[in-house]
Amino acid sequence: MKIVSIEAFPIKSEMVGALYKGAGTEGRRPPWTKDAEVAGPMSGYERFKKLRSTWRYDGAVGCLITAEDGTTGFGTTRYDQPVIHLINDHLAPLLVGEDCMAIERLWDMMMRMTTPYGVSGLPSYAVSGIDLALWDLKGKLLDQPAYKLAGGPVRDDLFVYATGNDTDWHMELGFRGTKLACPFGLYHGLDGLAGTEALVARTRELIGPNVELMLDCWMAFDVEFAVRLVDRLKDYNLRWIEDCLLPEYAEAHDELRRRVPAQTLATGEHWYSLPSFGSACARRVADILQPDICWAGGFTGCRKIAQLAEAHGLEVCLHAGANTPYGQHLSVTSPAIRWAEYFVGGAPGVPLEETRVFPGMPVPVNGRVAPSDAPGFGLGLNDDVLAAMRR
Known part of the structure; x- marks a missing residue:
């Protein structure tokens, strides 16, 4: 065809x-x-x-x-x-x-x-x-659904964590993991360290010890700030800290890994090519790689990245992987992808079904989701919806 x-x-x-x-x-x-x-x-x-x-x-x-x-x-x-x-x-x-x-x-x-x-x-x-x-x-x-074309599921559904700072709403929705967007970075100095610790402490107290907690740092740190923050946060049992450094500074990633050996690190949201992820795997600069399926070569590119990670004993968690049917379908097919991220941008009280982009896409229920069985990605689009999308 x-x-x-x-x-x-x-x-x-x-x-x-x-x-x-x-x-x-x-x-x-x-x-x-x-x-x-x-x-x-x-x-x-x-x-x-x-x-x-x-x-x-x-x-x-x-x-x-x-x-x-x-x-x-x-x-x-x-x-x-x-x-x-x-x-x-x-x-x-x-x-x-x-x-x-x-x-x-x-x-x-x-x-x-x-x-x-x-x-x-x-x-x-x-x-x-x-x-x-x-x-x-x-x-x-x-x-056939896309996940079957890729070899079929390795699990029935996915553990999904919520990203965003409406943590009480995440708990109400039944998520068992939540990730904070960090409001402070290296330019905030000591106040930034203190403010981040206070935010993490409040959140841990709110969610208790049996919910996973992560921190998204969105390229706002340098190595020294990250090391100092990791030391301050060691008592709060963070599952990982994420995306601390500017993506192109390879030596800085190596140095951070060396200086915080006990802290789980996640990164790769702003890496795009297979060689970039291959180098990161070989150097083991992070424990969890986070390509975005709409940015890093699509389903084919991220499938290759997941296979690279699996061969190196590393984990993959797609950036916003549960927010699209694309990420949901790939995530259930890979042994290296054990979790999925769902960015919660809607107001507390608004059902997740009302804030999804694709009508055919399942949304997490009590922190779990499985992809649609409809052909392709099950987007649920028709001519009218496609026409309405265009600007």
């Missing part, structure tokens, strides 16, 4: 609300995301430190692939016009006419096509959107 068209387009940022106009449950209070300060790489600049949205360039992208019999597959990625341009003006014209079932061949072709300007970063986002659409298309053509 040949590919007849590949089209990338921008997705409306308000898409979630558009899908669930009939529900409209009122939150008990505004969500933590409304005005929470989260530390990051720009925290040293007063103009930009309060909100990521003041400096980040973003924008959701949809990728629709059509086969010669009219069947379509749909993938998503990010970074708006640059990625749309790479898909529509470079990759798509070269892939039209290829066999849509030969996904491994197509993935390798895209890796090689983007080599002259670098596979990591924006090109990886473009590859991811196409790859996810190909897996969705193949599942529909074969009338």
